[in-house]
Amino acid sequence: MTEPTLTALEQPAEDAAKQxxxxxxxxxxxDLHDGIAVARAVHELGDRCGHDQLITPLGYSTVDNGSYSLRLAGARHFGLINFAKDGATLTPLGHRIVDPQQEERGRADAFLSVPLYRKLYDEYKGKSLPPTNIGLEAVLVGYGVAAKQKDKARQVLQRSADQAGFFYQGRDRLVLPAIANRPLETPGQTPPAPPPDPKGKDDGSGGGGPIYPTLIKGMLEKLPVEGGSWSKSDRDQWVKAMELILDMVYALEADPPSC
Known part of the structure; x- marks a missing residue:
């Protein structure tokens, strides 16, 4: 008796199931913490290293280890390293995340570098996430996560979101950390100078214009805007106060003799 075989109709269904x-x-x-650990190891080896150099600080004795490969792949998903057969290289984002002054912003950027996490963030921006793990896993499967990997994918996502600061308003939503809204700064870069005072008066910060003593500057700031108005009593009071301040600030010289 011959063994039953799949019909032409059944074969595509099996192939689809495998896909x-x-x-x-x-x-x-x-998670993100592990990706950062890999990035730091590469950084400590000079930002570029061979696999034979990297395995020891990561706790392995041989390159032929599935866990080692998964850790490198994870760091690459977060945008922190690139790697090939000859070794690993730190990326610009990896450089930022190993810098204590830029790490917080780097964590947020690394989280959003993961395609799955970016899609979830974009889809649920301003909305609450599914309230149960089962519901969240269903969403992840809908995005393309294999059903057999949904639990692992969800757990790593939740840990990474927490580590990147996306749960700071609660674990029911992904919220971009405030620091990620600030423009990137080059380390050691001098902050831009403030714009000049539109009235042409110097505020003491080097913005240009004439420099007045503090008391006089304060009186000038009390003047109405150009084209404005004020009462005669207010004007007379201002003039008297200004005369007193001028006497305090400047010595009065005798007028030269008239010819």
Whole structure:
């Protein structure tokens, strides 16, 4: 008796099932903290290193280790390193995340570098996430996570969101950390000078214009805007006060003899 075989109709269904077992969207199997640890190891080795150099600080004795490969892949998903057969290289984002002055902003950018996390953030921006793990996993599967990987993907996502600061308003929503709204600054860069005073008066910060003593500057700031109006009593009071201040600030010289 011959063994039963799949019909032409059944074969595509089996092939489709196999395809669904593979994720079609990128995400790491290790969280953001682990990705940062990999980036720091590469940085300590000079920002570029061979695999034979990197395995020891990461706790491995051989390159032929599946866990080692997963950790490198995770750091790459976060945009922190690139790697090939000859070794690993730190990316510009990796440089920022190992810099204590830029790490907080770097964490937010790294989280959004993951395709799965970016899609979830964009879809639920300003909205609450599904209230149960089952609901969140269903969303992830809808984005392309294989059903057999949904639990792992959700756990790593939640840990990474917490580590990147996206849960600071609660674990029911992803909110961009405030620091991520600030423009990037080059380390050691001098802040831009403030714009000049539109009235042409110097405020003591080097913005240009004439420099007045503090008392006189304060009186000038009490003047109405050009084209404005004020009462005669207010004007007379201002003139008297200004005369007193001028006497305090400047010595009065005798008038030269008239010819």
């Amino acid at each position: 669904r077992e593979r994720s079609t969207i990128g995400f790491p199997y290790n």
